[in-house]
Structure formats: C-alpha cells, structure tokens
Amino acid sequence: MSERAIELEVLRYNPETDREPAFQRYAITCREEWVVLDALNHIKENVDPTLSYRWSCHMAVCGSCGMMINGEPKLACKAFLREYTGVIRVEPLRHFPVERDLVTVIDDFMEKLKRVRPYLMPKDVKALEAGEYRQTPAQLNRFKQYSMCINCMLCYAACPEYGLIPKYIGPAAIALAHRWNQDSRDGGRAARQPEIAATEGAWECSFVGACSEVCPEHVDPAGAIQQVKIRSTVDWYQEHLMPWLKK
C-alpha cells in the first residue's frame, strides 16, 4: 500500500481561550487506504495532541465519530481518503453547539431520545416463566430497518428544519419511536403520540429527505416520519369524526 500527502483543514475551538472557532490546517502523510478518522488519530498522536474528537469502534456501528467532512455529515471512520481530492475540511456535526474542536454538545438529542420512550412497553405483560415473545419474520421486518439506528445524529446535521427549528424532535427520535410502534410486542404507541405527534414532532418535517440520504445504516427516518404523519392524521380524523370507534 502506498502513501499519500493529505491536507486537513479542521475547525478548532477552545472554550477557554477562543471567542469563536477557527480553521487550522494540518499537512500529513497518510496511507492510501485510510479513513478521515485515521488521519485525525495520526494528527493527535504525532502532530497535535490537543485536537479533540469523539470516536470508538472505527467500524461504523457505534455512531460516535459523526462530523462534517467537506460539508457533508459523515462518520469519520467511513469517510475514505480516496473519495476526496484537495484539502479535506473537517468540522463538528452541524446544528449542535460546539463543546471543543470537533466535539459537539449532544444533550438536546439525548433528551429528545428519552422523551419518545424508545423501549418496549409490552402490549401483554408476560411473566418470565411464560417464556419468550415470538415473532414471525414478517413481524420482524415491519420494524427491523428502524432498529438499525446507531444514534450517530448525522440526520440531525443534514435536516434543515432541525437547523431552523431547534425544538423539532428530529429524524432519529421519530424513527426510533416508529421502530417500537411497529413492533408487534409493543403497546406503547398511545404513550409516544404526545411526543411524536406534537407540533415539534413529525409536523415540523417537510420531507426534505436529507436525513435518509446521509444515514449510514439506511434506516430511512424520512419514511418513518411520513408514516407517523399519516397514522396521526388518520387518528385525528377518526377521533374527531367518529369518536365511537376504538383506535
């Protein structure tokens, strides 16, 4: 494997000394097959130990290393240097406050995730002795793609509505609520509706579809959100026009 000279332009921010972020350029020699995360690790180990960023698995399953690479939300461990020419610009994930360098404040997402109750609320509570819940492959496929979310927040960075409306609960949170709503074992849809069918829920989405385009796990949160809108609309008209019907 051969080597390649790379220039990275990284947005730096030190809250203790800086008033605002500024770019810093690093010129390094990389191996051809590296990803941007490898380049950042090389910089941190050999050039500038003060560079801060999140990462963990280096194989696109943990969702830690999301950042803007040449303006696109990507996982740094999945952004291959060979895909890029010229100077590579690396910035913290958009639409989140910058804590330090490439580290963002993700409290907003964590709080929203909790609000949608992304866990099983069983329809029929089963005692442990009664054995396991059983699902057919068809029942599994009904929610499987939405369960692939790794909480990387690339969708929040891609979503212009989240950028414009910080209260918007966002793609991943809705997709994860939908994952449980679609699960045959779950009976919690009514409990999740006050969050995802609120004004700040699915209704802020204008179906730009950027979230689904950048999702590294092909969850298709945009699809989930539209399905939530349709279901919520049917609910609403049923409740108001035919209140005698049980949902």
Next chain:
Amino acid sequence: MARSNKPIVWGPFAAGGTVTALVTPVLILLTLLAGLGHAPDLLAYDAMRAFAGQWLARLALAGVVFLSLWSAAHRLRITCYDLGVRADTRVATIVFGVALAGTAASVLYLTRI
C-alpha cells in the same frame, strides 16, 4: 407536549398534493394549448357551460380548487420559513386566507353558471 391539531392542515395538504400531482399538469396543458391557438373542444364557451353546469362537475371543480390552493398555501408557508421569514403566524394567516377566499370565490362563480 400534547398531540397537535396539525392534521386539520396536513390532511388537506396531503390530499391536495396528490390531486395536483395527478390532474394539474394535464389541466395546465389544456389551457396552454388554448393559449397556443389549439383550444381543446371543451374550452369552447357552450361546452364549458354545459360541463360546469352539472352538479357533479361543480363539486369536483370546487374540491380541486380547494385542495390545490390549500396544498400550495401550506407549501408556501413552509418555504417562507425555510427562507428565514420568522413571522409564521402572519404568513399562515395570509396564505390560508387566500386559499379559502379563492375557494369561496370559485364556489360563488360555480353557482352562477
């Protein structure tokens, strides 16, 4: 958070988006042809009066006008917000006001045909 009443607005938007996707292009083509001097037979005065005089056609036309204007209004409202216009309530009042006024006007004219 409480469940929103947005479905009142979104339901007609989704229906209108579907209706306009299905019929608006061909209808625009009809009036374009008329503008180019190849007016379809239906656009002759007597033919249009006969068509628009039927109750079912009037209902359909009024429905299409309402759904078209409402879905366009909803999209325009969101577009304004996307472009940075913050006075959302004012924008909403104007766009949906125009949609409802246009619908009322079309109903009025249709009853006179």
Next chain:
Amino acid sequence: MSRKPYVRPVTAEWIFRHPRYVRYMVREFSCLFIGSWTLLMVWGLKQLAEGRAAWSVFLDVLKTPESVVFHVLALAFAAYHSVTWFRLAPKALPVQRGEDFVADGVISGAHFAVWAVLSAAVLLLAGAF
C-alpha cells in the same frame, strides 16, 4: 475547566450547501406556479359565469405571450411536483406482502401509470386531439 459551547448561526445559505437542498427548494417553489395557475382558473370561472363575452376575454388572456410563458413554466414545475410526489409515495405508504415489502419502483410505477392514464383520458374527453 469552564464550558462555553459555541452555537453556530443558521442562515438561508443552507439551501446552496448541496444539490439535494436546491432540488428540494425547486420542488417547494412549484407551489407558487400551481397556486397562481389555480387562481387564474378561478378568475376563468368568474369569466365563464359572466357570459360569452367575458369568456372570450379569458381565452384572449390565455393567448398572450406572458400567459404562454407562464404556462410553460407552470407545466414544468407542476410536472416536477408530480414526479417528486410519486417517487416519494412508497416511503410514506409501504406495502408488506408476506415477509417482504413491495419494491419502491412498483408503488411509484403504479402512481405514474395512473397519472398517464388519467392525463390521456382528460385530453381525450376534453377533445384536445
């Protein structure tokens, strides 16, 4: 260690950051043409209700160069709305058959087919040929 998170401002330039956002705005702008064409037709209904002479005025307006240019643009934007709407339909209305889901292309294709048949029927019934 003191924290001072920096909030990056959001401006309208997001639209130009990637072609997908430009395409989204073009799709959204179709509402201006669909809306204004519909309002033009509402005026047409008024002219139709007022009588033969008024209807002639309407047809004459349609024949002006401004109207023709507007119609060509409106047709293009309306068609773009249709294409984007039908291509997104499978995302909103997934159909599960057995274990698997019906392919997106089939659902979109069905919408396009209905669009084509309906449009042909309207052209035929309106005597456009």
